[in-house]
Amino acid sequence: MLFNSGSFFCFLLLVLPTYWLLPSNFLRKLLLVGASFVFYAWWDWRFLGLLGFVILSVFFGARFVLYERRKGNRRRALIYLWCCLGVELAVLGFFKYFNFFEDNLVLALQGVGVHVVASSLLFRVILPIGISFYTFHAITLAVDTFRGNVDREVSLLDVALYIAFFPQLVAGPIVRATVFLPQIEKKRTFDGEDLFVALQSIGFGFLYKVVFADAIAPFVDSVFKAPAQFSWIYLLAGGLAFYCQIYFDFNGYSLIAIGVSRLFGYRLPDNFNFPYCATSLTTFWHRWHISLSTWLRDYLYIPLGGNRGTLLKQLRNLMCTMLLGGLWHGASWNFVLWGGMHGAVLCAEKVIRVGQQRKEQRDFGLSIGLVFGWVVTQIIVFLLWIPFRASDFQDTLNFITGTFCMRAGGSPLQQQTGAIPWLLLVLPIVCDTFVVRSLRVWREKPALNPELAFAILVLVTLCVALLAKTGLRPFIYFQF
Numbered sequence: 001m002l003f004n005s006g007s008f009f010c011f012l013l014l015v016l017p018t019y020w021l022l023p024s025n026f027l028r029k030l031l032l033v034g035a036s037f038v039f040y041a042w043w044d045w046r047f048l049g050l051l052g053f054v055i056l057s058v059f060f061g062a063r064f065v066l067y068e069r070r071k072g073n074r075r076r077a078l079i080y081l082w083c084c085l086g087v088e089l090a091v092l093g094f095f096k097y098f099n100f101f102e103d104n105l106v107l108a109l110q111g112v113g114v115h116v117v118a119s120s121l122l123f124r125v126i127l128p129i130g131i132s133f134y135t136f137h138a139i140t141l142a143v144d145t146f147r148g149n150v151d152r153e154v155s156l157l158d159v160a161l162y163i164a165f166f167p168q169l170v171a172g173p174i175v176r177a178t179v180f181l182p183q184i185e186k187k188r189t190f191d192g193e194d195l196f197v198a199l200q201s202i203g204f205g206f207l208y209k210v211v212f213a214d215a216i217a218p219f220v221d222s223v224f225k226a227p228a229q230f231s232w233i234y235l236l237a238g239g240l241a242f243y244c245q246i247y248f249d250f251n252g253y254s255l256i257a258i259g260v261s262r263l264f265g266y267r268l269p270d271n272f273n274f275p276y277c278a279t280s281l282t283t284f285w286h287r288w289h290i291s292l293s294t295w296l297r298d299y300l301y302i303p304l305g306g307n308r309g310t311l312l313k314q315l316r317n318l319m320c321t322m323l324l325g326g327l328w329h330g331a332s333w334n335f336v337l338w339g340g341m342h343g344a345v346l347c348a349e350k351v352i353r354v355g356q357q358r359k360e361q362r363d364f365g366l367s368i369g370l371v372f373g374w375v376v377t378q379i380i381v382f383l384l385w386i387p388f389r390a391s392d393f394q395d396t397l398n399f400i401t402g403t404f405c406m407r408a409g410g411s412p413l414q415q416q417t418g419a420i421p422w423l424l425l426v427l428p429i430v431c432d433t434f435v436v437r438s439l440r441v442w443r444e445k446p447a448l449n450p451e452l453a454f455a456i457l458v459l460v461t462l463c464v465a466l467l468a469k470t471g472l473r474p475f476i477y478f479q480f
Helices: 006-021 025-070 074-111 131-147 156-164 177-185 192-225 232-263 281-287 290-304 311-329 333-356 364-368 370-389 393-404 412-417 422-439 450-467
Strands: none
Touching (some): 006 232, 025 074, 131 156, 131 177, 131 290, 192 232, 232 370, 232 422, 281 290, 281 333, 281 370, 333 370, 333 393
16 A cells, blocks of 8 residues: 555545544554554455564564563573574565575586576565565564663563555554653543644655656656666666666655554654765764664664774674665665665774864864765766666666766667656756755744644645656665
8 A cells, every 4th residue: 555545645534533533542542553554454464464473473473582581591581682683584584585585596507518507597586565564673672671671571462563564564664662652651632733743744745755756757767677778878868767766666665654653643753854965984874764774873883893893893883784785775786785885985984083183073074075975976976876776786786877977868768768757857856955954844843833834734735736747666775
């Protein structure tokens, strides 16, 4: 069920008033869990069992961890934790990476003269939607229970709501157990400010998705479908188009998820903070997909050693984190390349900061000039989006070589694509980065008077209604 579909609108109109009419918190939670399972089953009901298994496994795993930790038996608590993590990672690994490893095994066998095809080797596995996100929620609950951040027995209903809460179920934001569980304990309330903030988030989310991202998508699809057939200027425009599309599509989803959650009285953390204003790749990751970057920091980078130890060990920890972060996005060597290159640049920035021997935490861009730092950072981000979007490594190579070698074009496919929509590519990102950022209209306490804020909200709603394209496009991060 897509947020930008009529079925979701009807679903929300049915669930929302029923939720607020129910007298008790228990019944409200029960309704949300049931609605979340219906929401997930709308895609494929057969995977409800998998979602239920993840919920049950982390419920019992966290209970065992808490029981042993309260007894002071840290060793046994750690054993239960690793068992729980092993189950969740096995689920994620099987469904997300089985086909990847099978395909690479086929290539290896073909390399030694054994000719087989992947489908005849074993079988193909369907990737369940949202599995990367709800398994991360399960891991978060288990780890936070072991660390003592969650220090109570969480009921099965509460665990189910935390894991399956439908606004963030399939594409985040990744919400910490320590953030969501305290909200579950009390009966939610709702006031005018909640409504206003929710509508702002939903309004801008739909503007970003159905007006900006979906309008850019056809051009992106045509260029990335066969990059070898386009001239360098089209490849440059296609890369810029995806640079914009990925931001508006994913930020649009996050804003809608945050707004819908607020309608039910739940507050999810911000997932974006104008990342295309970043003057270093380090600050880019402080602003982009914040829930994932902080999750990788707290549940992977720091356990690996973080900033402890020698500089070489710190660089190792950083590179491992980014490689695994890239692989988390997708089972493809392109994502390994994407994560590895991000890790390499982040390591280079860390070395430069250490070389400067500055005790205070400063932006890498500040040391070489804000403008130059911003330009270099955005060029790096732009280039690294290419392997993220390209179908395979060969398309990535064709895209980059065609752009930098300034390849001439004129193929039938390029002629069918038509003129490059430069205004569509540039205007939305400029408006977001400079206009919306200065207004900060969807913050908790907007820096606008109510009349102006309401006028902007009405304008956004009209833009969505008038400019939205017909036809539904799924959100990009659904595939992760």
